[in-house]
Amino acid sequence: MIVLRNRRSAAGLVLLTLLVLLVSAGPLVSPWRWDETDFAAFGAGPSAGHWLGTTQSGRDVFAVTLRGARTSLLIGLAVAVISTGVAAVVGTVAGYAGGRLDRALMWGVDLLLVLPPFLIVVLLAPRLDGGAPVLVPLLAAFMWMITARTVRAMTASLRGREYVLAARFLGVGAPRVIVRHVLPQLASLLVVDAGLNVSVAIVAEGGLSYLGLGVRPPDVSLGTLIADGQGAAAACPWPFGFAAGLLVVIVLAVNLLGDGLRDVLDPASEGAR
Template identity: 75%
Template sequence: MRNRRALCGCVLLGLLLSLSIAGPLVSPWGWDDTDFTAFRQGPSARHWFGTTPSGRDVFALTLRGAQKSLLIGVSVAVVSTGLAALFGTVAGFVGGWTDRVLMWGVDLLLVLPSLLVLAVLSPRLGGHWLLLVPLLAAFLWMVTARAVRAMTLSVRERESVLAARFLGVGTPRLIARHIVPQLASLLVVDASVNVSVAVIAESALSFLGIGVRAPDVSLGTLIADGRGAATTYPWPFGCAAGLLVLIVLAVNLLGDGLRDVLDPLSPSRGGGR
């Protein structure tokens, strides 16, 4: 609570989540409703953020896009951080050929052109967000896995871990009970940062037409649809782009604050400076 960045990020993210969840409940229009009497209208009592050229409510569409982008971002962060924890701890704890093979695979994925691979594979997924999650997560865990491996090499030599090994605790249980908890701060910060990275990546793919596709929407598709009239009719473009900026800002503030709070070597730990 003393760290201002973590507190501001948590409050802002909580407000955005509340808006995306509760907003559609109070909106007079659904995201897939069409008002045939209001095409490209400005904000009014009937349509709070105006309408699109096809008569759809911008407020409802923007909240639907935020829900989808946040859901994809959180899912990708959980999967990618889980992969980093799994491969990093196994490589660092087991060592030997297991370590060499896993790190060789990490190096191979690091040199692949991720944007090119995503651009080639995304159109074959049919635009379904569930299939987009593992594809995005596959390119976000490698750097963290190396950091987890390096920390595991240090943690496995601690007295508590050595005592558990001498008592005959199995490797899977030893990693889950004694190694991973020691890496909790790194994994929590990585997960929070990966949310914003995944939201930006998904929005970029959807903007290019190779991410989430119609009839569903995300912030990227809304920005793409509204960019043509952004100067003359800014409501669809501005609402989606502004909400995307706020989401990324909130997650980054929360991630920076968590890093300062959880890292014992941070000079600003607990001070919020």
């Protein structure tokens, strides 16, 4: 398996697999639901009844943090898939078509690159008031431009290859040439880009949710849990500490996997030597 050829990618895969298992199976073994309140334990410490204690509102820290981690992971994966998909489509179409279409698409990319993404998301998120369903496309809308330019340049160079020219001379349509002959050559770039975008999206979502602009109640994410727990972190550190620690571990696992894949798929990279 290609992921196991590199220590970092193997470590990232193992760690990410364990996190997914924890987020998936943890709620099944927890005695409490994430939205259930224990009115006899507000801000209680870890115990047999509450393995990691309770929040100031009486919710089980273990259950609610796993719910928040699942939300953050799903948002990160959705943003990464959408942003990398848009970059692949725009980049390959611009690089393969060339001419006016290429110039028009790259003009749009350059325009988006000069816009301040964080400021725009901060301004739009409160007005849309849609939580995660709105946050995902907003984050994805500002994470694909750099990759699209790279894909466009690589596609333009592939357009002159013999097998691409042969397919075009045989009358094969542009969409089929792109899917069968161009995209396979870009697969390594797109896989690594998608992996790294997961961690970027998770951190961005956490920051926005921390500011109250991301995931909205009654749902939770790691960002909202960190924001809720920081005020009482000195007296009741478990809600804040577990959420913050889990966020760090998730980002570390994704970055290890992405860096390792880059080294394996790009033999010229420093990590592969």
